Amino acid sequence: xxxxxxxxxxxxxxxxxxxxxxxxxxxxxxxxxxxxxxxxxxxxxxxxxxxxxxxxxxxxxxxxxxxxxxxxxxxxxxxxxxxxxxxxxxxxxxxxxxxxxxxxxxxxxxxxxxxxxxxxxxxxxxxxxxxxxxxxxxxxxxxxxxxxxxxxxxxxxxxxxxxxxxxxxxxxxxxxxxxxxxxxxxxxxxxxxxxxxxxxxxxxxxxxxxxxxxxxxxxxxxxxxxxxxxxxxxxxxxxxxxxxxxxxxxxxxxxxxxxxxxxxxxxxxxxxxxxxxxxxxxxxxxxxxxxxxxx
Amino acid sequence: xxxxxxxxxxxxxxxxxxxxxxxxxxxxxxxxxxxxxxxxxxxxxxxxxxxxxxxxxxxxxxxxxxxxxxxxxxxxxxxxxxxxxxxxxxxxxxxxxxxxxxxxxxxxxxxxxxxxxxxxxxxxxxxxxxxxxxxxxxxxxxxxxxxxxxxxxxxxxxxxxxxxxxxxxxxxxxxxxxxxxxxxxxxxxxxxxxxxxxxxxxxxxxxxxxxxxxxxxxxxxxxxxxxxxxxxxxxxxxxxxxxxxxxxxxxxxxxxxxxxxxxxxxxxxxxxxxxxxxxxxxxxxxxxxxxxxxxxxxxxxxxxxxxxxxxxxxxxxxxxxxxxxxxxxxxxxxxxxxxxxxxxxxxxxxxxxxxxxxxxxxxxxxxxxxxxxxxxxxxxxxxxxxxxxxxxxxxxxxxxxxxxxxxxxxxxxxxx
Numbered sequence: 021x022x023x024x025x026x027x028x029x030x031x032x033x034x035x036x037x038x039x040x041x042x043x044x045x046x047x048x049x050x051x052x053x054x055x056x057x058x059x060x061x062x063x064x065x066x067x068x069x070x071x072x073x074x075x076x077x078x079x080x081x082x083x084x085x086x087x088x089x090x091x092x093x094x095x096x097x098x099x100x101x102x103x104x105x106x107x108x109x110x111x112x113x114x115x116x117x118x119x120x121x122x123x124x125x126x127x128x129x130x131x132x133x134x135x136x137x138x139x140x141x142x143x144x145x146x147x148x149x150x151x152x153x154x155x156x157x158x159x160x161x162x163x164x165x166x167x168x169x170x171x172x173x174x175x176x177x178x179x180x181x182x183x184x185x186x187x188x189x190x191x192x193x194x195x196x197x198x199x200x201x202x203x204x205x206x207x208x209x210x211x212x213x214x215x216x217x218x219x220x221x222x223x224x225x226x227x228x229x230x231x232x233x234x235x236x237x238x239x240x241x242x243x244x245x246x247x248x249x250x251x252x253x254x255x256x257x258x259x260x261x262x263x264x265x266x267x268x269x270x271x272x273x274x275x276x277x278x279x280x281x282x283x284x285x286x287x288x289x290x291x292x293x294x295x296x297x298x299x300x301x302x303x304x305x306x307x308x309x310x311x312x313x314x315x
Numbered sequence: 316x317x318x319x320x321x322x323x324x325x326x327x328x329x330x331x332x333x334x335x336x337x338x339x340x341x342x343x344x345x346x347x348x349x350x351x352x353x354x355x356x357x358x359x360x361x362x363x364x365x366x367x368x369x370x371x372x373x374x375x376x377x378x379x380x381x382x383x384x385x386x387x388x389x390x391x392x393x394x395x396x397x398x399x400x401x402x403x404x405x406x407x408x409x410x411x412x413x414x415x416x417x418x419x420x421x422x423x424x425x426x427x428x429x430x431x432x433x434x435x436x437x438x439x440x441x442x443x444x445x446x447x448x449x450x451x452x453x454x455x456x457x458x459x460x461x462x463x464x465x466x467x468x469x470x471x472x473x474x475x476x477x478x479x480x481x482x483x484x485x486x487x488x489x490x491x492x493x494x495x496x497x498x499x500x501x502x503x504x505x506x507x508x509x510x511x512x513x514x515x516x517x518x519x520x521x522x523x524x525x526x527x528x529x530x531x532x533x534x535x536x537x538x539x540x541x542x543x544x545x546x547x548x549x550x551x552x553x554x555x556x557x558x559x560x561x562x563x564x565x566x567x568x569x570x571x572x573x574x575x576x577x578x579x580x581x582x583x584x585x586x587x588x589x590x591x592x593x594x595x596x597x598x599x600x601x602x603x604x605x606x607x608x609x610x611x612x613x614x615x616x617x618x619x620x621x622x623x624x625x626x627x628x629x630x631x632x633x634x635x636x637x638x639x640x641x642x643x644x645x646x647x648x649x650x651x652x653x654x655x656x657x658x659x660x661x662x663x664x665x666x667x668x669x670x671x672x673x674x675x676x677x678x679x680x681x682x683x684x685x686x687x688x689x690x691x692x693x694x695x696x697x698x699x700x701x702x703x704x705x706x707x708x709x710x711x712x713x714x715x716x717x718x719x720x721x722x723x724x725x726x727x728x729x730x731x
Contacts, residue, residue, distance in 0.1 A: 063387070064691075065412050066412060084625035148554070149553075149561070150552075151553075151564070151568075168551055169553075169557045170551075170555060173499075173553055173555040173556040173709060174709065175711060177469075208547060232585075260500075261705055261709075262705075277694040277695075277698060278385045278694055278695055280387065280409045280410065280412075280691070281392075281691060281692045281693070281694050282692060307374075
């Protein structure tokens with residue numbers, strides 16, 4: 021008994037540094053952001069800090085620009101994550117089959133994900149350019165758009181172009197995670213099912229999908245959290261114009277462009293808190309609905 | 316042994332005293348075209364003249380928005396670096412609380428020799444917070460060869476003339492647009508919009524800071540911008556995604572008859588290795604509107620000193636700013652980097668006339684360039700203007716509604 025307490029003490033000491041680091045880099049900023057969101061404040065020294073309670077949150081929900089950004093963010097998240105999961109699953113199943121050059125294909129598949137987002141966004145921006153952009157040329161030759169139409173300059177095409185880039189970039193990540201999950205499914209299960217006379221579709225829906233659910237849940241959480249705070253691809257491709265502004269892009273305007281111009285810092289913090297809460301809600305939904313055990 | 320000790324002591328002492336008399340300061344710098352290269356050679360000269368000052372350069376992103384974000388981070392944290400900050404002409408009011416007051420050094424910097432508009436832009440609440448380094452103004456680039464071919468003797472003097480010329484030429488020439496400019500939603504759009512607005516007889520704020528943008532002139536100006544794209548079809552629809560470089564690339568590849576851009580493009584357009592239109596380019600002031608006025612938006616950059624630096628660093632910084640904004644160095648920068656001097660006398664220098672003749676010819680335009688609204692809330696004002704002008708250009712709303720909404724929101728921002 022005595023030994024155990026001693027071990028517990030030692031264990032605590034060993035965990036302490038990690039706890040400290042997490043408190044400093046994660047909990048403290050989070051707490052500070054919550055705290056700031058209840059104040060009207062600015063980084064400008066001559067503007068006084070004032071406690072305003074939930075005023076910032078109330079104002080936010082009256083702010084058309086916030087509502088529009090919230091809508092865009094949710095559309096972006098749902099569409100891009102759904103497509104990434106579907107394509108990711110498909111690709112994972114294909115590259116899980118033995119075929120010639122499988123290793124090469126697996127590596128090649130990862131390339132879009134390995135390119136930093138800032139660079140690939142710029143690359144795609146050029147490909148969507150109206151003068152000689154390869155995507156513009158392609159869509160024109162397929163008569164999907166009229167010549168001279170600026171894809172990134174129109175409200176009904178820009179967001180879809182951005183979603184396409186995100187799907188192109190992150191599908192490999194989904195495929196990789198799902199592939200890892202697939203390799204954990206024991207071959208015996210399929211064998212037993214085959215002996216019992218289960219068809220391809222049955223084996224897929226009754227074995228593959230259930231066995232993959234926790235892997236997919238983790239992948240979904242990762243991707244959804246990323247998508248809800250998407251910034252780089254939007255900022256580089258359109259700077260949030262023509263209805264592509266997401267919450268994080270609007271937050272940059274509040275915290276950076278307006279840092280010294282007026283009392284926007286608390287308002288921006290409130291928006292950060294909302295992004296945090298939104299992410300938490302999605303995470304809880306996934307955890308509950310997929311019965312994922314975190315402990 | 317004793318001797319060795321003495322020698323090493325001396326050595327240590329000399330190093331310490333040397334270090335004490337040597338100041339290191341940092342400055343931010345842009346890298347548009349040859350800008351950074353030119354700065355490095357200027358700094359070599361400066362450090363030779365001032366062996367006790369070491370200057371290290373922090374290269375900054377070319378986009379003004381991203382530079383602004385970095386400055387917010389540096390200044391809000393109370394860092395003493397960078398010591399010397401390169402500031403966009405629209406920033407002094409916003410960053411003033413963090414900048415050293417240079418009013419007392421007016422004569423040291425010889426500010427009476429500078430273009431008055433640039434000094435005004437560096438003055439916040441009666442205090443001088445920065446020294447103008449180089450100036451910019453929007454101007455019209457045109458294809459000399461094409462205008463000549465179709466019998467136009469002069470560049471367009473009014474917007475209507477520009478429309479006529481562009482229509483005539485694009486109807487006969489293949490694969491060419493009439494007029495490219497900056498229509499993406501970013502700071503550059505405000506610069507372009509201001510030029511139409513003022514040349515049509517409107518403005519954003521009056522001298523007392525009241526919002527006066529809601530006027531028939533403003534609606535007509537914005538309507539004209541929209542018409543250039545959809546009615547006259549002289550500007551491609553994609554102009555709503557163009558910044559300076561997109562416009563320059565189109566013009567440089569021979570895909571446009573006219574372009575609105577800043578002086579920096581001149582040297583690049585006339586480089587035969589890069590440009591298909593080298594030697595065929597002319598420049599002129601932007602055309603006048605129905606008011607008979609022509610307007611160019613004032614751009615340019617200045618040098619400010621970080622308030623948090625030590626007094627020793629501030630002294631060194633002042634010397635550096637004085638050096639970089641001196642007659643000789645402004646001339647060197649203008650000739651080699653194509654950036655317009657802020658000191659009036661430099662425009663009279665024969666070597667400038669030889670290297671960049673348009674700077675001298677368009678002197679009248681540079682001296683009269685129109686400033687954007689001068690207020691600490693500029694970023695917010697700019698954001699509102701960008702949003703509504705862009706909505707009209709992409710046909711999400713009408714010019715009438717865009718101007719009305721803009722006025723409403725500007726009043727809200729300014730608390731009126």
